[in-house]
Every structure is written in structure tokens, then in C-alpha cells.
Amino acid sequence: MSICRTDQNRWRWTVPEIDEPFSACQFRRYATTCMDMILPLLASTWLSGVSAVAADAGIQSLHERQQKIVTYDGNSVLINGERLMLFSAEFHAFRMPVPSLWLDILQKIKAMGYNCVSFYVNWGLVEAKPGEVRAEGIFSLEPLFEAAQKAGLYLFARPGPYVNAEVTGGGFPGWLQRVQGALRTSDEAYLKATDNYTSEIGRIIADAQITNGGPVILFQMENEYMFAVEPYPFPDFDYWNYVDNQFRSVGVVVPYVNNEAWKLGGVTPTTPASVDIYGFDSYPLGFDCWNPNQWPAQGLPTDWLQRHREISPNTPFTIVEFQGGGFQPWGGAGFESCAGLLNHEFERVLFKHAYAAGATLFNVYMTWGGTNWGNLGHSDGYTSYDYGAQITEERLVNREKYSESKLQANFFHVSPAYLEAERHFASLDWTDNAAITVTPATTNTTKFYFTRHTQYSSLETVAYKLTVDTVEYGNLTVPQLSESLFLTRRDSKIHVSDYAVGDKTLVYSTAEIFTWKQYKDKTVLVVYGGPNEHHELAVEGKGDAEVIEGSDVETDQKDGYTILNWEVTEDRKVVRVHKDLYAYNYWVPPTEADLGTADVIVKAGYLVRTVSIDGSSLSFVGDVNATTPIEVIGGAPTSLKALEFNGKALDFEQDDSGVVSAVIEFKTPDIKLPCLSRLKWKYLDSLPEIQSDYSDDAWLDADRDTLNIANPLDTPKSLYGGDYGFHTGSLLFRGRFTANGEEASSGNALDLTTQGGNAYGTSVWLNDQFIGSWVGNAVAPAHNSTFDLPKLTEGEEYIITVVVDHMGMNGNWVVAEEQQKNPRGILNYALSGHKQSDIAWKITGNLGGEDYADDDRGPLNEGGLFAERQGYHWPQPPSDSWDDSKGHD
DSSP: OOOOOOTOOOOOOOOOOOOOOOOOOOOOOOEEEHHHHHHHHTTOOOOOOOOOOOOOOTOOOOOTOOOSEEEEESSEEETEEEEEEEEEEOOGGGGGGOOOHHHHHHHHHHHHHOOEEEEEEOOHHOOOOBOOOOOOOOGSHHHHHHHHHTTTTTEEEEEEEETTTTTTGOOOGGGGGGOSSSSTSSOOOHHHHHHHHHHHHHHHHHHHHGGSSEEEEEEEESSOOOBBOOOOOOOOOOHHHHHHHHHHHHTSOOOOOOESSSSSOOHHHSSSOSSSOOOOOOOOOOOOOTTOOOTTTSSOOHHHHHHHHHHHTOOOOEEEEEEEOOOOHHHHHHHHHHHHHHHHHHHHIIIIHHHHHEEEEEEEEEEEOBHHHHHHHTTTSSSOOTOSSOOOOTOOOOOOHHHHHHHHHHHHOOOGGGGOOOOOOBBTTTTTTTEEEEEEEEEESSSSEEESSSSSTOOOOOOOOEEEEEETTTEEEESSSSOOEETTTTTTEEEEEEEEEEEEEEEEEEEEEEEEHHHOOOOEEEEOOOOOOOEEEEEEEEOOEEEEESSSSEEEEETTTEEEEEEESSSOEESSSSSSSGGGGGEEETTTEEEESOSSSEEEEEEEEEEEEEEEEEEEEEOOOEEEEEEEEEHHHHTOEEEETTEEOOOOOTTTTEEEEEOOOOOOOOOOOOOOSSEEEOOOOOOOGTTTOOTTSSSOOOOOOOOOSHHHHSSSSSBBGGTTTTTTTOEEEEEEEEOOOGGGGGGSEEEEEEOOOOTOOOOEETTTEEEEEOOOTTSSSSSEEEEOOOOOOOTTTEEEEEEOOOOOOOOOSTOOOOOGGGEEEEEEEEESSSGGOOEEEEEEEEETTSSSTTTTTTTTOOOOOOOHHHHHHHHHOOTTTTTEOOOOO
16 A cells, blocks of 8 residues: 655645535445246347356466466456456455454455455564564464465465555564665665565465465565656666566466556566566545545546556556555544545445456455554554454444445456456446446447446436447337436446346346356346336346236336336335345355355345355354344255254245245343452553663663664764664663753753654653653654753763654655665754763663564564563563552542
């Protein structure tokens, strides 16, 4: 993910304001299911666009000599010759340091209809000490690979070395501040510094490739490689080839993807340093979440198709990071506001706009954001990384955008023709209303009509008629049995014509398709629409459509096809069989470890993770948050004998059409929290360093010259934490000087410049007397303060204690800009009446620095506060000798 640059030169995303009334209206989608696809007598056959196709001469791979499992062409990625619409979810395992919970998140991603997960590897977490890569315990990648395979997901590996990701240093380890070469360049010192990491992590990823039976199908080195400061060249093809060879030499053979922050075409399949698949980022609404009802006037990208044809026409249209939410800076509006800005309406309009342009490799950043545990995060953000994503930080799936994503993903999984369709530019010619824009995608038969408001952020409801192009019946204007279709506020539709549903054909459908399944005795189609919309579909063949349940369903016969027309309401409508229900409650669950979906369609509330069929038994695994009716509308054994949910048998009924009904009882868990005020509390002084009897003998003498060539010293010796191996958490300094009697006549003050990153703070004591603080500012990474001193006694020794809050290192988004090397600590100081050299400084930080003590929790878990250095935050601290306390009032 790309963000702004920090410190003195800040990059900002700006979002123009739009004066529009805010409406809190949220649309529920209502589903229509059509079984027997519509009458047995409609027996026409049609050869649909086949998803499994042989790899032809147009299918390319730079690594085709090494592997032929994962290939691609200008339309899509193929696995073993089968075309794949890749719906990928960004998930960072390091933001959930409990590997046993990864499967929970991945199953929720799979249940959403996604089939791939993209993940970063954080170099700074696994090689915090130069030369020692520790990809073990919670930092091991193997449990992620295992969870992905168990959930039935492919993986897209993105190990950097630079990742950004809103983590400290952009994923760079702190010790790179001492490396003499410019970062992300072909400087020898930098390249050598990356060798160990890329070799070790590259081997781990290579072992998990699909060629070795693992889940990894795609690979991205570097990230958002876009700009460089002079005199460094951009693109630096020597640099790119070096990094490429680092991973290639250890066996990474799946297709390599480039990810640009914008569509510039710096490194493509045709440049001197090449890549297999070209991709880019898109964050069309930006990150200003303060006004979630306001969408920027220019937020709809209109050049995607043209730029794709110009830059990389022979590779799949790839969006490596499409906006799934937004990061939040200090003082931001909060992630719930971001979830409101980037909500289900955003997905309906902007996700579908990406599909209209031809995206077939579509990765949503983030799908689950997680938490910046310890000191993981960058200095521009805080502990939560919820991101307003489809799945909340606490792993809930109750945001409407999750369900909207599920509707969209499942449609494309049953629409193989989309993967071979020719893309066309947007046009006003397909409807009778210039307020509606249609972008068609067409094969020789099937047509997709991506339909949106011409003014993409419109809050209006617009009536229109659509012209559809059909093979057998020419151009038809629909609807035919009612006056108009309606497009409501911030919505878009995917209408279809000549659409294959098994061995049947939809002549057209204005209602959107969720899924369809063909069984031995029937075909089940689920379509949906918003409340009070009118929809119409036509099925090839003639016959009497039987309305079994519901009202306001109009039918008609035309030459060769049958029309159904209805208004979307909450009541049930069954047309052999045709039911109107909440589409969000429908699931097409996978069997465990199935890379696709099973043949079961079920309405079951909050979450259905997996399904299994064993003879005449049907078992679901899922979650409920209330007593929930369950209805299996397709795929159940015809003579069902047993139905289970989470291993518990359910009483059920099965009607003549095979539909199974049951109820899952829910009992609210009885959770009792302890009364905190009644607990026995202990406390100790968390800053003993200011006491007169405190010994700092174990601290390091601050007597080093800096190795940080990007930031020359303004002090006699370095007071940069990074020069002493301290890259995380609070930094503590103690400076000794002897009063000389000149202090008062020279101002009697301490002038101090510190830097800790945005929103950091600094506090200062003279002996045990507090003399002041800089409490911080959301956009101030450094600050100069002048602290008045008390009267000093000539000849006495004094100790200055300084605590600097380390908010994380800067990222290094611009090549060679060296932002990551911006130091943390004391930049400059002046003591009235003294030379700088009169003060002898000592420094400490996290215990051991780069030789950190806590291998289990890793290098970013601890800072330099006394309790942390003593390990008192670990279980069972030696608290018997601590003072008693009544706890927090």
C-alpha cells in the first residue's frame, strides 16, 4: 500500500469536497432463486465459454522452462490450463501473532468467495540482527501455507525486500540505517545487505510453490517501485535484475508480478529488466475519512483500459492493490469512518468499474487489517490497523461490504465467459438516458453490461431502458413487461445476455446473478436486486412458468423465450422454484481444502465456512449470532438422512423439490468478567532512572561516531538510537555534567532537539526533578524545546534524563531518498554555560538492542522502559516485593 512521506517533506493524498446531502440509507439485496431453470421443457443446448482451456501459443511465462502449472495470457491467469478469476485478499500474518487463528480468517475469506490471499513478509521482523534470519514460531511462514491449503486458497507472496505496509521502516530492519549504500538502489552495500534475507525467505517461499505441492502461485518482489531521487536512475534495471536473480536463484519459478503505485509502466514484460505480469495500485477515493458521504469528483479512473493496452496488453489486467479501506493517521477520523467511506456502495461502483475495465487479477488491500502489535507500526499511524476492511480487526464479518464482496465474487466464479470477453470503452449508447453509462464486455455469444451512473457518485435514482444484443433475437430493449429499470444511489449493475447457466441459456437478465448450480434433476439460479427495483429475465424456450409462491410476478411468452418480470420486495416468490430472500444470507461454501466451491447453495445467516456430504448426510461448519433458520436450496442429497451444523444434529424437513429446512438454535454465551476493583493489585516505579541511587552501569556509553551517512551529526558523538542497535520503543538517555557556575548568566536552560516520529513525545528530568515535556503533535516528527533549569550548585554533578518516544521508523517509499534513515533520539542539544562535550551521555533501549532477548515475541515487541527491560510484562513477574495498590481509580 502506498502512503505519504513523513518528516519535513510530506506527501499527502487530497480529496476534494463535494456538497452532497448524506443519506444513511443502506440497501439490502434481495435474492431470487430459479430452480429447474425454468421448466424441464426448455431443453436447448449451448456451448458456453469453457473455463478449462489448453495453454496456447499466446500464453506466456518467463519461467515456462521451469514450470508450466501457472501460466497466463492477456485475459487471465491459468492453473493447469484452467482460467481463473483471481479474487485475492490482502492479509498480513504478522498482524495476528497467533498462528492458530490464521485459519479462522482465511476461512472467512474463502467463504466470501475469494480464492487467493496476498501476503507480505516483514524483513525487519525476521532479520532484526544482520545475518540472522529467524523465520520461526509466530514468524514462521509454514503455518500460513498450511492454513491456506486447509482453507482452499492460493497464495500470492510479496516479500519485498521493501514492502511499505504502514509498518516501521516500511519493513526494513533498523540496522539498515548504518548501511552505507542508498536504499532500494544498486549500491553494493545495500544489495549485499539484502542477500541473506532474500536467500532464506526466498527458499521458504520456493518450497511452498504450487510446483512443489504448495499454495503459492504468484510472486512479487519489491513494492511500488516508482520514483528515485537524483542522481539515481529510474527505473534502475541493474537493480531490478539483481533482486530478480536473488529470488530466481533459490528456486522461485511462479510468475513474477510488478506492482506500481500508478500506471507508469516502469518495469513491464517488455522493458530491459522485465517481469511476467504488470500490475498497479488503485486507491480511487483516497484516505480522507472525515466525510464518508463525500466522494471526490475525479475519483472514477477512466483510463484503465487504454493504459493497460498501452503498457502490458499481453498480460492479465492486474490490480495488485485495490482499495479495500484506508489507513488512518494520528488524529484521523477513525476506521469506522473509513468503513463508511469505503463501504458496500463503494464496492458496487468501484469494484465493478475495475471488472468493467477487465481486471481478472484483483487483490483487495486490506481484506483483514489486524493490529500493529508492540512497535510494529509506522510513525504515521496507531495500534489498530482495522483499515475499515471487509473483515473487522476483531475478525467479525458484520460489515455489509463483506456480503457485497461475496455476491460479486461468486458471480464471476460461475461466469467463465468474462475471462475471455473483449473489453470495450464506456458508452452512453446502450440506454435511453444519458445519466447512465454502460461498459460492455463481449464474447461471440455472452455479453456483460457494466452499468453505472454517468456521474459515478450520484445519489439519485435514475430510470432507464437497456438495449441488449442477443445472438438469436437481435437487439432487445428491456424491460419488456414494465416501464423501466432503476439504478439507485451509488450503485451499478452487471446485466447479461446470452448467458449460459449449465445447459440452459438466459436470453438476458437485468437482475444480477449471485450463482447457479446444475444438478441431475434441476438447475438452481440465484439472482438479486435492491429493494423496490424492477427486474426482468428471459429464458430460452417456451413453457408455462409456474408461480408457486408470492405475488407480482408477471410472465409472458415471446418467440423462443419466456419472460419473468417482478418488483423486488421482501416477500417470497417461487417460480418453479423462485424465492426472493436476503441475498447476503446466501452462501456457496467450499468443502474443506477445495480450491473452488461445492455444489451446495444454502441460506444460513452469519457465516458458513465449509460443507461436506457423506452419502445421505450433510454437514456444515459455520458461525451464528442468533437463532437462525437454515435452508439448503440446492445440492442436498435427494433423500437426506442426517443434517449437522458444527457437529450437532439438526431436525430438518425436506420437500419434494429437495429443499432442506432446519433451525440452528443459538444460546448467548455466559461470559463473566472479573470485578477489577476487587482484584489485588501491585505496582512499582516505572522510571527509577531519575532516582539518585539508580545505577546505569549496564547502559551503553554514547561515544560512537554515526554510521548514518544520510544524517550527519550536530553533536560530538552520536545520540541516534540506531547507531547503538535500538530501533524500537522508548529510548532513554542520561547525561552527566558538573555545574561550572556559568549556567545562570547564560540563560540557565537546556535546549534540546529530539526526533521520534509523528506524534512522539519527550520528557526531561534534572536529577529527580521534572523540568518539562514535549507532548507531541500529530504531524511533528521532531521538535526543539527549551527547558528552564533550577539553580545549580557549582561543582556538583547533575544528571539529565531524557525519555524519547520512538514511534517507528519512516518508510522509504521514494528510492534513495533515505527516509528510513531519519534517526530517532537526540539530534542536538545546548546547555547554558557549557560546551556540548561537557555532557557525557549514556543510552539504553530495548533489552539487548539487536541482540533482543525475546525470541518468541520478536524484535519489535519491547521498548526501553524499565519494566520492559526487566521483562515484567511477561507472565508471572516477581511482584511479591512490589507495593500494594487499589488499582486504577
